[in-house]
Amino acid sequence: MELPRAVADAAHRDSDDAQARVARIAAADTLTPADRYQELFVEVQMSRVFDDGKTFIDCAPLDEPEKILSAYRAQKDHAGFRLADFVAAHFSAETIPEHHYESNPNQSLADHIDTLWDVLTRAPQTHPRKSSLLPLPKPYVVPGGRFGELYYWDSYFTMLGLAESGRPELLRAMADNFAFMIDTYGHVPNGNRTYYLSRSQPPVFALMVELFETHGVHSALHYLPQLHKEYAYWMHGVDDLRPGEAHRSCVRLDDGHVLNRYWDDRDAPREESYREDVMTARQSSRPAHEVYRDLRAGAASGWDFSSRWLDDPRELSSIRTTALLPVDLNSFLCKLERQIARLSAAIHDTSTAQRFDALAAARRQAIDRYLWNDAAGAYFDFDWQRDTRRELLTAATAAPLFVGIAGNEQAQRCGDAMVDRLLAPGGLVTTSVGYGEQWDSPNGWAPLQWMAIHGLRQYGGHVIADDIARRWLHTVAAVYEQESKLVEKYVVVGHAHGGGGGEYPLQDGFGWTNGVTRKLLNQQPRDHAHDARAGRRHRGRRR
Structure with missing residues (x-):
């Protein structure tokens, strides 16, 4: 789809800076730790060298990764080889200072x-x-604790406080980082780690741009190109779907309405919880790759984890995230459609405005039909595979x-x-x-x-x-x-x-x-x- 001229012009603002950022990211390695370290990764995670599976994949290698993997292959069968010692010699783990977040009396x-x-x-x-950190052009705020990277939907709620604390420089930096990730990857990853690239999180960028505009970072119109790109990511493959079919995030229901689900492009154990996912899948009678996909989709939801996604609320292995059409995800996407329509109208792109107004209206109609429970007076998720509304x-x-x-x-x-x-x-x-x-x-x-x-x-x-x-x-x-x-x-x-x-x-x-x-x-x-x-x-x- 060709962007309107005004939108294309906005996309080329600050072009010198954008080119420098693209050059930096082009040199960055997007291999995940599992891809890079292969059997070494599996052995470290399954042996629980670290109590927290996230620790190893966030480590910094002390030598070229290829040399580390080669050394592991050469040494692992030697007498006296200790995996924990090998990891300690070749990786530097991030440390969280004790009492780092405590206040003064x-x-x-x-x-x-x-x-x-x-x-x-x-x-x-x-x-x-x-x-595994994906480089970003500007400073950013992390959640804290074990979460030492930027997270997508967390950041919107964090930004509310930055604005109230009078930190416009950080708000502007965060805005630049999110626009950069969409331009670079076509979506906002779950977080700026290579192992998060295969999924996103609740799409709140349309809400972010309103916050940016309110606090003088940029007008919302400045981000229209990125809003279009994020929408294309979430709606990938929708035009080829027939009723009852699904592709990635999109589901076309039997009556032709389209709603979305959470999704991850990979169907292997999550790298940050590798051992846990393997053990969970072993408890299920379903194929392991289906369980892994649903666990990853649950992580993409931001609700990792909840009985909301489970068939048996006491068994994580019964997770069926990809079978459910969530009320929050579809609400955020309706907001995105409305935002694109509003901004398109502001630049007199009438055809785009009308198209996205119609998309938003259709989604709202589908939300009312499938997610609203009139008897209960509330919104619920919908199980599209079983054609039934959830009760939780x-x-x-x-x-x-x-x-x-x-x-x-x-x-x-x-x-x-x-x-x-x-x-x-x-x-x-x-x-x-x-x-x-x-x-x-x-x-x-x-x-x-x-x-x-x-x-x-x-x-x-x-x-x-x-x-x-x-x-x-x-x-x-x-x-x-x-x-x-x-x-x-x-x-x-x-x-x-x-x-x-x-x-x-x-x-x-x-x-x-x-x-x-x-x-x-x-x-x-x-x-x-x-x-x-x-x-x-x-x-x-x-x-």
Whole structure:
């Protein structure tokens, strides 16, 4: 598809800088650690040289990778060979300083978040050679803990806080990085690691460009070429689909409507969780490659993992992510279609505007038909392979409100359903029922709180939205007073503390918690969370 002239012109702005960036990336190696180290990679991961499977694939090689692999092949059968010693001699592992994210005593919650941005910022100049990190042109903010790279949908919620903290330089750098990844790879990878290139995450770039425009980074129109490219990535192969067929992310339903699913182009174990995925697949009667694909698609959803994707909520091996049409993904894609239509109209590209308006209208109609449950008054995922709507209510039901595609009555009823079935003392639980996965009850996550709060406010539901915000801020503040830090997820049922479940320990930092909390603190200037002080409960004082 040929881009309109005005869009093409925008794509060539700052051409000298863009050419320099392309030259740098052209020299970068996109081989994943599994591709590069082959049987050495498998042996390290299956032998659990490191407790966390992500550690090895994030290591920096101390010599040329080809030489390391050759040395391994030459030495591995020698008497006395120890794999752990070999790895230690040839790789440098990233280390996370202890207490790296803790606040100074008596520091307020807002001040703590403001100081964390520099702690969580990474510079491209520090990228180790031949590691799995994909080079980026500008500094970027990472989530924290084991997550030392840029993540796609995390970053939108992180940016909310950057804007509130008055960090326009970081916001601009992040904008440049996301545009760069779309231009370079045709999509935003899950994160800037080679092993994430085969998948994306919830497509929130259309939301990002609104944030960039609001805070003076660039007009949204500046990013129209990248919006088109991201849309092409998600809709690849759609024109050739017949009813009942699927290709990559796209599914054409029996009535001709098109909705999307999460997808990963690879069907091998995830490199960051290689051993775990192998063991999970062994518990299933399905072909292993199908289980691997669904695990990877679950990671692409950002909800890795949740009973939302499982046939048996207590068995991860029953995961069927690619069989489901998620309400959040399709809401974000409807937002993308509407954004392209709006910006195309702004440059008087009437035909493109009309086409994307029609695409958005068709998607919204399909969402209403397949994902809206009128009896329950909420949105649910749809199992396209079994032609049935899922019954588990999740906080993703707020996504149509968040992007503004719900009807007024739908928004009202959806808000009621969230209050009745998801609202807990500390905020919204992720799912109405919990089965031990980290994206389940009793955990609550910052991005889901924000989607519900902002979505409800757009439809006049200020009382409910403010109540969720107050509960969430209380949770974050309580843990901050106890632990002197912010964490990845929280238990919002009963006594507030850091969340559990998942494949790795609770992580400190934490990008999107910081971003959403900083935004809410600015919106709620009289909330008691402003009075919270780091470590207060350790010192025996309470508010």
